[in-house]
Amino acid sequence: MFSVSHIHHVAIICSNYQTSKKFYSEILGFRIIAETYREERQSYKLDLAINPNQQIELFSFPSPPERPSRPEAQGLRxxxxxxxxxxxxxxxxxxxxxxxxxxxxxxxxxxxxxxxxxxxxxxxxxxxx
Known part of the structure; x- marks a missing residue:
């Protein structure tokens, strides 16, 4: 049987790591669990706790493509x-x-x-x- 207890994390790729890190940690107040820089990918991964059971994984990648948000695009709303x-x-x-x-x-x-x-x-x- 397939059974899910809750959503563990949502992954977000940002265009400006420092700006998004400040937004999610300082403005929204999500606690930083871990911050990792992966040299081979030139990428940061920031794990943020929303609560004890749910997290946001914030990623940075060099030159990520833009994703349409509005008008509402297909995919995650x-x-x-x-x-x-x-x-x-x-x-x-x-x-x-x-x-x-x-x-x-x-x-x-x-x-x-x-x-x-x-x-x-x-x-x-x-x-x-």
Whole structure:
């Protein structure tokens, strides 16, 4: 039987490693677990803890191709983070120069959410529990 307990990690390739490292670790507050530079690939790999069970792996590669984000492209649509206080998270992001969309309501669940983008314009969502 195939059984999954949770998502372990999401891997993201960034265009500017230092900018994305600051965004995910300092602005979003994800704890750095490990940072590795792989000389043979000229690539960084940064492991970030979202919580004890989930991580983001942030990669840098020389000259990665751009990925379309908008209009919505085929493939992974967005990455959503569950939050308890949507307004305080939006305020925090805005204070750090991160633009957030207007708060919307999920018609199916009745929950509130908003979108914002990382430094490479990848769509990220805050979803209030």
């Amino acid at each position: 967005h990455l959503a983070f569950a939050v308890d206080d949507l307004e305080s998270c939006i305020k925090h992001l805005n204070q750090h120069g991160v633009i957030t969309e207007t708060i919307r309501w999920d018609e199916l669940t009745g929950k509130r959410f908003t979108f914002f983008a990382d430094p490479d314009d990848l769509p990220l969502e805050l979803y209030q529990l």
